Amino acid sequence: MKLYEYQVKEIFFKYGIGIQEGKFAKTPQEAKQIAENIGGSVVLKSQVLVGGRGKAGGVKIVDDLSDVEKAADEILKTEIKGYKPVGILVEKKMEIKKELYLSIVFDRKMKKTVIIFSPSGGMDIEEISKSSPEKITKVYINELLGLQSFHINRLLPLVNNDKEMFSKLKKIVKALYSIYKKSDSMIVEINPLALTENGDLVALDGKMEIDNNAEYRQKSLIDTDNKNAEDPIEIIGKEAGFVVIKLKGNISIISNGAGLALSTLDLLDKYNMGVANILDLSGGATPEKVMRAIKVVIQDKDVKGILFNIFGGITRCDEIARGIAGALKSIPEDISVVCRLQGTNRDEGINILKGVNLDADTDLEETVKNIVSTMNRG
Numbered sequence: 001m002k003l004y005e006y007q008v009k010e011i012f013f014k015y016g017i018g019i020q021e022g023k024f025a026k027t028p029q030e031a032k033q034i035a036e037n038i039g040g041s042v043v044l045k046s047q048v049l050v051g052g053r054g055k056a057g058g059v060k061i062v063d064d065l066s067d068v069e070k071a072a073d074e075i076l077k078t079e080i081k082g083y084k085p086v087g088i089l090v091e092k093k094m095e096i097k098k099e100l101y102l103s104i105v106f107d108r109k110m111k112k113t114v115i116i117f118s119p120s121g122g123m124d125i126e127e128i129s130k131s132s133p134e135k136i137t138k139v140y141i142n143e144l145l146g147l148q149s150f151h152i153n154r155l156l157p158l159v160n161n162d163k164e165m166f167s168k169l170k171k172i173v174k175a176l177y178s179i180y181k182k183s184d185s186m187i188v189e190i191n192p193l194a195l196t197e198n199g200d201l202v203a204l205d206g207k208m209e210i211d212n213n214a215e216y217r218q219k220s221l222i223d224t225d226n227k228n229a230e231d232p233i234e235i236i237g238k239e240a241g242f243v244v245i246k247l248k249g250n251i252s253i254i255s256n257g258a259g260l261a262l263s264t265l266d267l268l269d270k271y272n273m274g275v276a277n278i279l280d281l282s283g284g285a286t287p288e289k290v291m292r293a294i295k296v297v298i299q300d301k302d303v304k305g306i307l308f309n310i311f312g313g314i315t316r317c318d319e320i321a322r323g324i325a326g327a328l329k330s331i332p333e334d335i336s337v338v339c340r341l342q343g344t345n346r347d348e349g350i351n352i353l354k355g356v357n358l359d360a361d362t363d364l365e366e367t368v369k370n371i372v373s374t375m376n377r378g
Helices: 005-014 028-038 065-076 125-131 149-153 163-182 212-217 224-228 232-239 258-270 287-297 317-330 346-354 364-377
Strands: 022-025 042-046 059-062 088-092 096-107 112-118 137-141 185-196 201-203 206-210 243-246 251-255 275-280 305-312 336-343
Touching: 005 088, 005 163, 005 206, 022 028, 028 042, 028 065, 028 088, 042 065, 059 065, 065 088, 096 125, 096 163, 112 125, 112 163, 137 149, 149 163, 163 185, 163 201, 206 212, 232 243, 232 287, 251 258, 251 287, 258 275, 258 305, 258 364, 275 287, 287 317, 305 317, 305 364, 317 336, 317 346, 336 346, 336 364
Parallel strands: 251 275, 251 305, 305 336
Antiparallel strands: 022 088, 042 059, 042 088, 096 112, 096 185, 112 137, 185 201, 185 206, 243 275
16 A cells, blocks of 8 residues: 655654655645745645656646646646546755665565665666666665664765764664554655755655555555545455456456466467456355456456456366356456366366356467457457
């Protein structure tokens, strides 16, 4: 679950991390009032949970207070990558001397928490790693040991051994780590972490993402705006007990495993077919569970075809087939259904589907070709 910048800044403030003077606004009128209270030039920032706000017109610097309301209205009407802003963060414009990058992230590959720091902030860390990899330092933390001073001390050379600046940086790293641990975060990022003309370090932007599995522990950090930012089909899936990933395309993939789903997605891409969504049945699927899954994916208006990719083990192919057969009448006629069954009770499953005039294949590529052909005819 991602948090909006204004929420992240509130958390930073509670933990003693410097932020700009500012406040969240829902309307252009509120934005104007906040700007008047701040006085001087302000920065208006669209509150959406995607990147690229600046390029899309979601960030505006306003020097004349009389222009704030108009600029705020334009931002609120501007969708960014399909997302409508929930409001605007109005902040005092600051003069900065240097931009840094700082984040604490859970590295899935290494299965460890890592501090990532760079003296080149203000751009994506991926871009920095490509253009100037020597400017990035990664410090891995042993979970049993936790954050120690020697971890942070490795950042000193990257600030040119400036001990005064490093002292301030050290406090921010400690605060960021506390936020990361206490909020069950997958990432807490400050980009840029700005060095101001008077020597202060200020978080000009913030990003946080909470582990979905810990939402029940972090309800105080999540409000209606966060939940509304999720795609409706993902919310419907979650309420039905499934993990659903919304994508752009017309085919729904229902599989019993992420690997099967991704291999199916790759093959569909080979034939230039886009995927509307992916639903993972996981293990031990019953006919009732399959019927419930179909009910979820057909609520996605983009879906024109459903592709089942099932490898029977704990999940039996005949159980999957019974669920599909039981749900066929509820599936709109303009939605094609194809199945690939392999594994436990495969032949029995194929016979069940034949009984309802639905062919099933044992080869994934043949199944993909089948739905491609069906969709092209449609």
